[in-house]
Amino acid sequence: MSEFLNYTKGDIDRKKQDCETKAFKRLSKRLKATFKRLPIILRFDGLYANGPVMEICRTYRWDYMIVLKDDSLTxxxxxYDILQSLSPENLLNMQWGNRKQSFNWVNxxxxxxxxxxxxxxxxxxxxESWEEVDRESNKxxxxxxxxxxxxxxxxxxxxxxERCNLAARHRWNIEAEILIQKHHGYQYEHCFSYNWNAMKGYHFLMRIGLML
Incomplete structure (x- = not known):
């Protein structure tokens, strides 16, 4: 299910464009209407770390993992910094693939x-820490x-x-697919048509093609 950014959905009077967070509000209504009882976990980047998004998820009883940037939600x-030092038991060290990981959390x-x-x-x-071969030096x-x-x-x-490695980090795979579409032969940023409905159709065909 996709939700497109649209100039007419923005605040035209104040010349504010449509944006991802506004599109999410529209998409969330469609998701809830289509999948009324489906358990859903949403994986967001740092743009969505805000009250309105959390309120939508709370209202619809959706699970989520949101990236928390260093300069967000101060x-x-x-x-976290205060309580984490008081909760030394909330620590997990583990090996995931070739990466050594150390998790700390506060509820x-x-x-x-x-x-x-x-x-x-x-x-x-x-x-986390790991070793890899440098592409330039081969070291x-x-x-x-x-x-x-x-x-x-x-x-x-x-x-x-489960929540961090298997759920939250899987969002990167989705972003990697988008980068492939843009920069690896699919010319996704090219304007194939001046008709917006035709461009939407191209998007849906691209998504179907990637699933085959």
Whole structure:
């Protein structure tokens, strides 16, 4: 199911364009109407770490994992930094493929959005290290990375791997598909038609083709 950005769906009077978060509000209504009782887990990038998105998920009883950027939801980060040091038991070290991972998490952090709505979110960070062959020097080099997510459900040692590695990180595979469509021979950014309905049709045909 797709939702297209459309100039007419923006605020034309104030010259504000349509955007991904507005499109999500429209798409969420269609998803709920079509799949009324289907259990759904949504995997968002950092753009969706906000109260309105959480409110939609809470209303529809949808599960989610949202990327939490370093400069996003500063009050949540402050609470996490304080409470994490007081919860040394919320730690899991594991090996996933060739990566050594260290997870830390804090449950039930209170977050108040700009509309004064209160949410209790659960935050997890993952620090990982691995080795890979450098493409230029052909030498083995050490790599490190850090990730953070907001979870709609409390975290524990039994569900960390499933929610972070198997659910949240799978979003990267979707983004990788989009990059392939744009830059690896499909010319997805090319304007194949000046007719918007024809462009929508091309999008649907592309999605069908990738599923075959």
């Amino acid at each position: 009050t949540v980060w402050k609470e 039930n952090i209170e977050y108040e959005d700009t509309n004064r709505n209160i949410y209790f979110v659960h935050v997890v960070t993952c620090k 083995i080099v050490s790599k490190k990375s850090k990730h953070a997510w907001i979870s709609s459900k409390p975290l524990n040692k039994r569900n960390i791997h």
